[in-house]
Amino acid sequence: MKVQIRKANDVTILDCSGDVDLYSSPHLRETLMKEMHAGSPAVLVNMTEVGYIDSSGIATLVEGLQLSRQTKTRFGLFGLKGNARSVLELARLHKVFAIFNDEPEALEKISSTEPFGGL
């Protein structure tokens, strides 16, 4: 899995690609935690190129959501499909995260999203 960081105005976007599993989720966690602490008002995780995510990857996203409460960062996901979307729905986490269809929608709505999701 690769994670690339870019900025769109004030928003930090993490472009993830590949499988997020026990091997790769620590890398996503490290990057996510670092960006959360960096002071960006909003962090979005681009899941468009994520073909697979397991419970360790989901735990990383939940941890990011929890940290967003502490750092007062707006946090969201976009581009979920296939396995990534279905496992979040199965675990009933799709209503906890701010989830957007694509990047334009995410950038438009993240600033008006109620911060910190449903936690």
Place this chain on the structure above:
Amino acid sequence: MGGVEVTKIVTSSDPRLLQVLRGVVRYRAQEAGFEESDAEGLAMAIDEAASNVIRHTYGNRHDARLALEIWTYPDRMEFVLEDSGRKVEPGEVQPRPLEDVRPGGLGTFFIKSFVDECSYEENFPAGNRLKLVKHFARKVSASDESPD
């Protein structure tokens, strides 16, 4: 297909190899007749079970033994995951309630979501032997349909 087929994989407990296990499980499940979504679910169930072994049974050691047997029967597939780590105690592996939103605790929930049966072999001499079973959807024949 009327016979029984088996695939056996023995690997190390290196998490980099989880994608190999997922790939083999997906391939064998689809080849056996499962839909793509079921095959993906089975790949995730075995991934989660193997991840549990690596994290909890082997304490994140990457050089221990992990063996997977995939048995294809006419009516079901069985996935047997064997390790040589510490014994898993009955009741130790339980999914957390979904309303309790926190990091972790979902692996067992996903395993139980994607298979029909999940059990540890009792009296396995050393380590653990976990069996996951998924039945093929039963085809409805004319004789199964109740008369009006």
